Amino acid sequence: MAKERLSVVVTRRLPEAVEARLSELFDTTLREDDTPMTREELSKAMKTTDVLVPTITDQIDAAMIAQAGDRLKLIANYGAGVDNIDVATARQRGVLVSNTPGVLTDDTADMTMGLILAVTRRMPEGLAAMQSGTWQGWAPTAFLGGRIAGRRLGILGMGRIGQAVARRAAAFGMQVHYHNRRRLRTEIEEALQATYWDSLDQMVARMDVLCVNCPSTPSTFHLMNARRLKLMKPDAVLVNTSRGEVVDENALTRMLRSGDIAGAGLDVYENGTDINPRLRELPNVVLLPHMGSATRESRLEMGEKVIINIKTFDDGHRPPDQVVPSML
Incomplete structure (x- = not known):
């Protein structure tokens, strides 16, 4: 039967x-x-x-x-x-x-690097100028961004995706730092050329780019809260391709509007499709529709x-x- x-x-x-x-x-x-x-x-x-x-x-x-x-x-x-x-x-x-x-490890890591480049090199502003027809030609001081080689990248969450981001960032010449629930084995740290920080606060305060790659759990909810976001350097940028709930979106929006953080690249949002409208208006923010794994x-x-x-x-x-x- x-x-x-x-x-x-x-x-x-x-x-x-x-x-x-x-x-x-x-x-x-x-x-x-x-x-x-x-x-x-x-x-x-x-x-x-x-x-x-x-x-x-x-x-x-x-x-x-x-x-x-x-x-x-x-x-x-x-x-x-x-x-x-x-x-x-x-x-x-x-x-x-x-x-x-x-x-989805490699696809999300690729998108993370794409967002880092898009924010630091002001790609959306250039794209908007081209699409609107306002570009008047090359100029020595136009659309000046920053070189990522030599910058410190802090990875929050060093699982599969975090490690894939670390490998890509090292190839771009970035200095890789990380904070994780558990420290990686010495041989993995050496292979990734990654520096471990036991204190998330201390790492956040010293990074040029902060990359969020940890899962959403009760312990990671608003891990990047208003107090911790204020520790970031004014010329630092934040990139999040993991879960929106890890970052206090309203606090991030306020700091981006006031210039306390230089920029952000986001593929995920705290309240799904209900995104803070002020966040949409900012020129120093790159917003994507949760497409990190969309291959x-x-x-x-x-x-x-x-x-x-x-x-x-x-x-x-x-x-x-x-x-x-x-x-x-």
């Missing part, structure tokens, strides 16, 4: 190849349009399926998990971060959680990891990318 196929609900449109493979392997319900599910739609899906495949835009809190019933067994997140899921409650209810780590290669590899996690679970084994509360 053939085994009954696992039921899977996907909350957003995924690359066609990923959707096709999911449909081949499982009893899969795909999203008709590329809009986020409402809370009611998510709750209904969790009650009627074995596996939910959400994305980082789907907030799955304790109340939703508690009401899911007994059918839901796996939440296979399409994304590396799991701060959108109450992992502890899921574990208590016997629901496994998996993610897709590692596949075709990354999205396909994320889908492959989701499929492997579900297939391994369906075969009676622990998903290779299972997330447990102690990891967070």
Whole structure:
């Protein structure tokens, strides 16, 4: 007798190849349009399926998990971060959680370097002048930015992405410094030519560029708060490609407006799409729509990891990318 196929609900449109493979392997319900599910739609899906495949835009809190019933067994997140899921409650209810780590490391690190260059070399101002037709030709003092070679880069969070940023920054001639929950092994520090700071405050006060690459957890919420932002040098810039909640966005906006910080490059925001309107108006800020991992290669590899996690679970084994509360 053939085994009954696992039921899977996907909350957003995924690359066609990923959707096709999911449909081949499982009893899969795909999203008709590329809009986020409402809370009611998510709750209904969790009650009627074995596996939910959400994305980082789907907030799955304790109340939703508690009401899911007994059918839901796996939440296979399409994304590396799991701060959108109450992992502890899921574990208590016997629901496994998996993610897709590692596949977006290089793409996000590339975008981080792109933002560092865009802010320090004033690329958006040049682009705006060209698009508006106001450029009158080359001038010795026009659009003067700063050279990044020789500058101190402070990396907040030295995981996969932080280390990938460090390698790229070293190739640009930057001096790499970092603060992390745990110090790296000596051989890794030497390979990255990275200097460790036990005190985040002391590192922040001495960096020319501060790069945020840590995950969003209760302990990292507003880690870059108003007090710590004020420690930054007036000619320093901040770049964030990790999670918006790590930085106090309103405090950052005030300091950018007053000239207490030279500039910022942001790909993530504290309140999702609800961005401080004053932040949008500043010429010394580069804003991107959370596109750090937006490459075709990354999205396909994320889908492959989701499929492997579900297939391994369906075969009676622990998903290779299972997330447990102690990891967070």
